[in-house]
Structures are given as structure tokens and as C-alpha cells.
Amino acid sequence: MSSANKETDGKPGPDASEGAGRSLDFVRKIVAEDNASGKWDGRVVTRFPPEPNGYLHIGHAKSICLNFGIAAENNSVCHLRFDDTNPEKEETEYVESIQADVHWLGWDWGKNLFYASDYFEQMYEYAVQLIKAGKAFVCDLTADQVRHSRGTLTTPGKDSPFRNRSIEENLDLFQRMRAGEFDEGTKTLRAKIDMASPNLNLRDPVMYRILKAHHHRTGDKWCIYPMYDYAHCISDSIEHITHSICTLEFEDHRPLYDWFLNELDVYHPQQIEFARLNLTYTVMSKRKFLELVRGGHVSGWDDPRMPTISGFRRRGYTPESIRDLCSRVGVAKNDSVVDFAMLEHCLREDLNKRAPRMMAVLRPIKVVLTNYPEGQTEEMDAVNNPEDPSAGTRKVPFSRVLYIEQDDFREVPPPKFYRLSPGREVRLRYGYFITCQEVVKDSAGNVVEVHCTYDPATRGGDSPDGRKVKATIHWVSAEHAINAEVRLYDHLFRKEDPDDVAEGQTYLDNLNPNSLEVLTDCRLEPSLADAKPGAPVQFERLGYFCADPVDSRPGKPVFNRTATLKDTWAKIAKTGGR
């Protein structure tokens, strides 16, 4: 371990043990081989390099877990570097949200927080060095002209008429570009490589363009900004990264990454590409998220239906469940689409252990126990989590008037409906056996109240004479319940592949019109008044929920449904097929 690594205060994150026991993926194999051969003197330094042009999505979580995970497993560090080379699209709000999201996922970069913009001066000097070596030139072609002269996969490109400018003229023009003498779009600095290269990225790529834009960190100091391919390899080099891990779309850019660092003859990390994470029913692109937000299709970047980390957090997902998904999906070289049900499965596995169970009625119908004493309240004992005895028990008030789910009552029960109906006896969870005696209807014929009798001998839900009932339903006491709004979510898109569209349509045409259902008249057991925003609870028989961290207020609670209880993935995994 080098001294450079020891002086960091970057703490190893959760994955050091989470990944244990799994066989090494191909990236970790490369790292292990390099450690064995001493290629980097035993150093392992990775980085996560987001562009602060939007909020992170769950795809980024895969990259975060991989980069921070490898660093942690090697007792080393992962840098958080903002790739802030495009001032027109970048904002401080995004910088802050990205930091919060990485922390929430459980990782820490310690003091290794960097910005590509901190290297602008060094990048400029390196560009001058390339000009002096005859490896870069100032080009007067417009962006359109550059595009047209680039050629295609089968035909070579055409040399720029400015390609053979003298070194002196290039130095002078580049310096004047920096000084702001030229208008946007009138000049670029281009690498002088090969307009006939079979790799289009090597056809004299643009290194710098003129942008008279205010930068969120460097202000108005610069009016020329480096392109990604040039800025990225140099940032990696300056930070002495060992393994520069990125997604497959950068594979064709690797020769350019290597070209810049070879020509500059500087420290040279190894770029390694892996397959990105894709999920069904989900788009995974900040550009599209911005469209969804600006178009008002969602309430914001953290709308609980958004596949952003902040959306998942607000919805009630846990960092453990997202890390578990990343670990199960693994790291490979071939692109694939992961079933959203698998993410929900990871979530349920985690929540099942930790979420206390409470009672809530989302669509209430009133039940009156006609033989229960008026004005009496009993405290019933309820188990907080049968999966976790240490979670203990709580008291739930019981009284003469209750609410149950409309769905748990049928005046005319269909076959196999065993819940409450006239003449039928059911168990109230932690309560009593009750029998439906009568229904009360309004003038329109709707059932507004169900009148039942209770059996005092069945307190706690046990029958002393071994009498069986076929259903156990949940309830809340009308007098004690708190009112709440509950938001039910479904997939944001109605197709597995939202980009699968007919001609003339876009992914926006695949938005699911029923992705949000708001229930405003829900009744919750009173202990939910203290629910901590974001903390998971299970509403018995209904699913996992959490108080909304943004909109929930004391006395005016708002709950999000995180997930239903039905686990389709568990079934798929068991039968081994789809």
C-alpha cells in the first residue's frame, strides 16, 4: 500500500463484506492480477466521474458500487470527480444532489473530492504542448462542416483545410481563443491524428470549443472548454487513477484516451469498460429525466416514480436493497436488461426483516359492533414484526366502531370469497371474531355501514372452542385512527421497453397514465402518527410504505407505497424460467 493511499480519510464502504463469497468479476480479476504483478506498485485508485447535469439514477448506482466497492476491498480509495466541462448544462444543485446520493448509498470519498474544472489550466498547458509537438491545430470549420468532413464507417474523412497551419500560427490562435477574441462556433482546437482511421473517434477529434458561458465553479475565467475525451483521460492521469472503469459505450473511445496520454507522455491509467445497468419499465438517461421534469410528467427529479436515487429514496427504497441488486446483477461485458421485479425482490427481502407491521385501512368502510359497550376502549397487543422478535409488541386501541377495507366485505360474496359477508364470521387481527348481521345502505343503495356482533370469548383473535374462521382481516378503531393521504405508485411506463415506440411516437407516449393513484381518506392506527419520514413500515396485507419525506406533516401525514407484498420475482426465480 502506497503512502498516498494511507493518508486518505476515505472510509471503506459497506461493500467490503457484501461482495464477499462471490467469485471475482472480470474487472476485479484485472485488479487482482495487477496487484499480483505489481503493475501499479500495489496501488488501487478508482473514481466515479459523474457529469453534474442531472440527478443520479439507479444505473449510476452500479458504477458507484463497482468503483467504491473495488477501492474498499483493496483498502484503498475511490475519488468522486465531477466531470464539469459543459457549463451550459451543469448546476450546483446537481453537484449537491450527487454527493448526497453517493453518501446515502453508503460510500464516502473522504477528502478525495475533485472537479475536472480544477484542471483547466493544466489541460490548457497540455494542449499547448500538443500544438508544439505538431499534434493539434486550430480549425476554422463550423461544427456542421466538421461533421460533414468526418466521413462514415466505410468512407474516410477529409482533411481540414486548416490542418497544416504552422505551429506558431496555432499557438497564436489558440491563445487568442482563450483570450475571447473569437465568437462561439468559429474555431476549435483539434487533435491531428488520422482522418482515414477506421475508428471515427480518431478522425481529428475536437479538443476545445469556444463557449462564452458562465461556469458554476470557474465563473467567467474561461471561454474555451475541453471536450469529454480530452478532459477525462487527463483528469484520470492527474489523479493517478489506476483503473478507469466506465461503461461499454466508451470502448471505442479508448484508443483516443490512450493516444492523448501517450502523446503527452504522462501517467497512464488503464481504461476498462463494463456493461451498463438497464431496467425494464425504465428509461436511464438524464436527458430524458430532464424532459420528464420540465414537461411536468413527474413532480420533480425526486418524484417517487423516477428511477433516480433520490426518487427511490423518497419512495422508501433502502440503500441495502439497491446495493444488493447491483451485487446480484454482477459486472460483465454484455449489455442486458434487468427485470424491475428483481429490484423489488431485493427490496422486499430487506424490508421484510426490518419494517414493523402496522394496520392501515386505505379504502374504509365502517363496521359497528352492536354488542360492544359504547364508550369502551381496549388496548390490544400487536406483534411489531413476526420476523424479528426483538422488535417487540405495541398496543392498538379497539372500540365499538371500526374501519375495515371495502375490499374485505361483499354483500353478495363471489365463490372463494371468505372474508366478511352477511352471516359470515371472520377474525379481526389481534382483535375478536366478528359476525356480520346486517348492512346499512344510503338512499342510492350503497353499503355505508356493516353491523356485526363480536364474541367476547375470542379476545386477541383466538377462539377458546377451536372454532375456525377462514379469514383474518385488519382494522382500525374509528375514534382513534388518524387520517392520511396515501399515494400508490405503479411503473412510470406501461411498456417493458419504454423506447419501443411506433413511428412518430416517443418514449413519452409510453408513459403509464395510471402510475399514480392518490387516496385521500385513509385511516391509520394511531402509532403511525409518529412515523419517521422515509422509515419503512409494512401495512399489514397491503404492502410496504413510508411517510413521504417531502410532503408529510405532523397532523397531516402523507404515505408513499414503496412496494406491494406480491413478489413475482421470487416465483420466477423458483420456477427457473420466465
Ligand code: ATP
Ligand atoms: P446519462 O446517459 O444518463 O446522462 P451518463 O453516462 O452521461 O448518463 P455520467 O454522469 O457521465 O452519466 O456517468 C457517470 C458514470 O456513471 C460514468 O462512468 C458512466 O459510465 C456511469 N454510468 C452511467 N449510466 C450507467 C448505467 N446505466 N449503468 C452503469 N453505469 C452507468
Ligand code: MG
Ligand atoms: Mg455522460
